[in-house]
Amino acid sequence: MSVPRFWRKQVARYNLIGTHCTNCKTYYYPPRSMCPKCRRDGKTENYKFSGRGEVLTYTVIHTAAEGFEKQTPYVLGIVKLEEGPSLTSQIIADPGTMKIGMKVRPVFRKLGESGEKGMIYYGTKFVPE
Amino acid sequence: MSAGIVSYGAYVPRYRIKVDEIARVWGDDANSLKSGLMVYEKSVPGFDEDTVTIAVEAARYAVKRSGIDTQRIGAVYTGSESHPYAVKPTSTIVAEAVEATPVLTAADYEFACKAGTAAMQSCMGLVQSGMIDLGMAIGADVAQGAPGDALEYTAAAGGVAFVIGNKGSEFIAVIEDTYSFTTDTPDFWRREGMPYPEHGGRFTGEPGYFKHVTHAAKGLMDKMGTRPEDYNYAVFHQPNGKFPSRAASILGFTKEQIQPGLVVPKLGNTYSGSCMMGIAATLDQAKPGDRIFATAFGSGAGGDAFSFTVTDKIEEIRNKAPTVVELLADPIYVDYATYAKHKGKIRLA
Numbered sequence: 001m002s003v004p005r006f007w008r009k010q011v012a013r014y015n016l017i018g019t020h021c022t023n024c025k026t027y028y029y030p031p032r033s034m035c036p037k038c039r040r041d042g043k044t045e046n047y048k049f050s051g052r053g054e055v056l057t058y059t060v061i062h063t064a065a066e067g068f069e070k071q072t073p074y075v076l077g078i079v080k081l082e083e084g085p086s087l088t089s090q091i092i093a094d095p096g097t098m099k100i101g102m103k104v105r106p107v108f109r110k111l112g113e114s115g116e117k118g119m120i121y122y123g124t125k126f127v128p129e
Numbered sequence: 130m131s132a133g134i135v136s137y138g139a140y141v142p143r144y145r146i147k148v149d150e151i152a153r154v155w156g157d158d159a160n161s162l163k164s165g166l167m168v169y170e171k172s173v174p175g176f177d178e179d180t181v182t183i184a185v186e187a188a189r190y191a192v193k194r195s196g197i198d199t200q201r202i203g204a205v206y207t208g209s210e211s212h213p214y215a216v217k218p219t220s221t222i223v224a225e226a227v228e229a230t231p232v233l234t235a236a237d238y239e240f241a242c243k244a245g246t247a248a249m250q251s252c253m254g255l256v257q258s259g260m261i262d263l264g265m266a267i268g269a270d271v272a273q274g275a276p277g278d279a280l281e282y283t284a285a286a287g288g289v290a291f292v293i294g295n296k297g298s299e300f301i302a303v304i305e306d307t308y309s310f311t312t313d314t315p316d317f318w319r320r321e322g323m324p325y326p327e328h329g330g331r332f333t334g335e336p337g338y339f340k341h342v343t344h345a346a347k348g349l350m351d352k353m354g355t356r357p358e359d360y361n362y363a364v365f366h367q368p369n370g371k372f373p374s375r376a377a378s379i380l381g382f383t384k385e386q387i388q389p390g391l392v393v394p395k396l397g398n399t400y401s402g403s404c405m406m407g408i409a410a411t412l413d414q415a416k417p418g419d420r421i422f423a424t425a426f427g428s429g430a431g432g433d434a435f436s437f438t439v440t441d442k443i444e445e446i447r448n449k450a451p452t453v454v455e456l457l458a459d460p461i462y463v464d465y466a467t468y469a470k471h472k473g474k475i476r477l478a
Contacts, residue, residue, distance in 0.1 A: 010225070011225065014222075014225055014226045015226065015228060070176075070470070071176055071177075090177075092175065092177070107182075107186065108182050108185040108186055108189070108226060109175070109177040109178060109182050110177040110178070110179060110181075110182060111177075120179075120181070120213055120214070122181060122182065122185075122222060122226075125177070
């Protein structure tokens with residue numbers, strides 16, 4: 001990931017800050033600059049998610065992408081936050097203990113790094129509640 | 130203007146390795162190590178945990194415990210000897226992650242195992258002078274010990290954050306005073322770019338730890354006119370279980386006084402987090418009015434002594450974040466190979 005690309009969204013990644021449309025009451029993560037439902041009638045404001053949610057689905061990665069090869073097997077899941085939106089995240093748990101519907105909470109972890117010389121990228125992952 | 134602890138938060142990764150497992154790999158006598166060091170297991174970071182993530186988790190627990198408005202924080206100082214960047218502060222990442230940015234000062238501290246208490250003293254100065262409203266002082270480490278070195282049996286991972294303020298009504302503990310004793314002593318060091326620290330043999334015990342801890346502790350008690358029996362609890366830097374027990378005995382503190390803060394047997398040495406973890410564990414069970422004496426030690430070398438009096442407010446906020454005992458419960462034990470992978474001890478292609 002390029003340094004500017006990460007930096008633009010780092011606050012959202014660190015603190016699960018998304019958006020809330022006060023017109024249609026919909027929550028979005030990652031943040032949206034406009035509400036896709038209300039379009040020009042939408043009124044969006046920043047919203048910090050509690051991070052509590054449940055696992056909608058998950059997969060166990062055995063053949064990983066570059067940079068993650070030595071972490072296998074690890075769990076990648078879709079977490080549905082209490083307020084509604086879903087996001088894809090690594091779930092730090094023994095793959096054998098994973099269950100769809102299990103409750104999770106957020107933790108602050110290293111998401112990756114650009115080799116030994118590059119930036120270290122931090123953000124939110126999830127662990128079982 | 131007085132200074133006090135407004136909140137505190139601790140964090141310990143869930144993974145542990147037993148001394149027996151490390152001794153098995155290196156062919157050492159585990160029983161002799163355990164009885165000599167008084168350490169039975171140590172914490173191990175997850176593969177995605179480092180000093181930054183540990184500092185952030187501790188800082189967030191400190192914020193959660195007191196419910197402070199993080200925009201009031203005017204300084205974040207993180208002490209560690211394992212900052213993940215040589216240049217780029219851990220503290221800016223912590224400040225962003227607790228939403229204390231942008232109007233604050235931040236810097237990283239390094240003074241072996243006492244960088245966190247040096248950060249506490251800086252925050253005390255800033256709040257007492259009125260320069261800032263609240264300061265956050267953190268000690269966190271993913272401690273380094275070379276494979277097969279004696280340090281490997283104790284070098285652990287963990288961190289503690291203290292929020293320091295100047296409004297008496299917010300204090301959970303008043304910091305009555307602090308006193309430091311510092312000399313140039315070659316007991317332990319790590320050169321730039323080197324992965325593991327070196328220790329200067331005979332300088333480790335008497336000329337390093339005991340000289341600086343006892344001088345700092347006695348210096349503070351002389352300055353304040355207090356004696357060991359005036360305190361309910363005492364905490365000393367705990368690189369192992371033996372050193373703080375002996376320091377307590379030399380100074381006249383009892384085993385009962387140091388017991389609540391002696392977390393090293395099941396945690397290991399969290400370096401910059403070590404003494405602060407002991408203070409946090411003691412605050413977890415102290416009652417209003419109790420007095421706590423603490424002395425941190427950092428190789429190189431120096432001791433920072435503190436005297437605290439716990440206030441009524443501790444009861445209001447104590448249970449709003451995990452206690453050190455709770456953080457140490459329910460560990461996941463790993464073998465040496467997994468530990469080596471988590472710690473990056475194996476150079477991967």
